[in-house]
Amino acid sequence: MNKALLQLEQLRVSYGHVEAVKGVSLEVHPGEIVALVGANGAGKSTTLLALSGLIRLVSGRVVWENQDITRWSPHQRVSGGLVQVAEGRAILKTLTVRENLELGAYTQPGQADLKPIYERFPILKQRASQLAGNLSGGEQQMLAIGRALLSQPRLLMLDEPSMGLAPLIVRDIFAILREIHQQGMTILLVEQNVRQALKLADRAYVMETGSVTLGGRAQDLINDPRVVAAYLGG
């Protein structure tokens, strides 16, 4: 087994008096797709936000390539390669598609090279000068992924990439993720669509009410009676 790229150790996060994440520990290894699945309100998105440094931890550690980055600011984490496509896509709607993409490369020196992104997502080139708020949901998701790729991530975190999208578009988005992964990208995927996520992932963790209750190979979890009963309509 490879050395872990990312380790979360006993992460605790609270919103006021409500503990949203209760001692979550997980690992992501280079080249893996790891899925974090569970019902709405399980603490998955909060875990990702904490990973990006947008929420303060009550306790716990975030270790990135054997370095404790718990106190790093969000922009230090992005510069270090921890890049997130947030829930709801976090598109800057009043900026153009091109401006959104250029900002994706904010932490990179020099002019952003948008060509590879336009080759992967030709629709973004066609709409480069349009306001991003005018894109469809699927196009916005492509923009969010393309923008994240411009940050040169070494771990791409995606929060609910299928949310609010039609099934055909979801299929396309998952195909894009598979392709990006095949090119060597490590992915941490938070997803309510448990079946899709487990089909794509190498390993997965199941979260319930702020805690990881199950973890293992995605192939095993997809057949686990507890997962089947709770999430796959078994």
Add this chain to the structure above:
Amino acid sequence: MLAQQIVNAISLGSVYALFALGFTLVFGILGVINLSHGGIFMLGAYAALLLVTWFDLSLWIALPAAMVFSGLVGLLIDVLILKRLRQRGAPHLMPMIATIGAAILMTSLAQGVFGSEARRFPMEWFNDETLKLGTITIPLLQAGITSLALVLMVLMMWVLKRTRLGQALRAIAESPRSAALLGIPVERLFHLTSFIAAALGGTAGILIGLSFNAITPFMGQPMLHKGIAAIILGGLGDVRGAVLGGLFLGITEVFAVTFLSSEYRDALSFGLLFLMLLWRPQGLFGASATRSA
């Protein structure tokens, strides 16, 4: 006569616009109404006056130095007050109240140090040198004030529209959280915005001080009202709106004084603001007053 008044109106309006530009930048990017902006305006004027009269510096050195000083005051307010409120997730009223406190502190300090009497720049600057454009006569000082205000506004709008920094600031204005996820150092740019906005506000103070040649500890308060009026007229948080709102106020005031009476100056400006709010509550450019987290 009319052409001359138009020149006067643009001159006054451009300084109002400069003040409003700083004011709206803070609202648009930090999401707070910084009511200490009038105090910074006043301190900028005093800083330039001090550098000229006490340290015998030329205006060309005093002006940029006072701009930087004003910027540093804005930065200090951000670091000491606004940042702490941001970190605690304080509701919108809190920064307003806190910055009122900062403005009162600045006014009291200025009153204690300089007294309540108006202070003036050396009279030799206010000589009779003029520019003649056809039938219009523009005092050189007025031309300089207007040019500087317009240049700073155009420069600021260019930065916001055309540069990487401007893109990042617009991203923060829309959503600080989304900006942070892109690796934009949001907190650092909040500080920079506070610095730039205060430098613009302080510059407006210097220019008004030069324009009317009277600097008092209380000059910030009426300017603050005009700044609020200008950004509401233009649309809260919208840079173009602030500039147009400032110019509009300047034009209204000059024409009120010319064709009515100076007593009606503020009544007319704020009466028009009231009508504007009835007709278009979101202002000329209709920028939303809310943003995502």
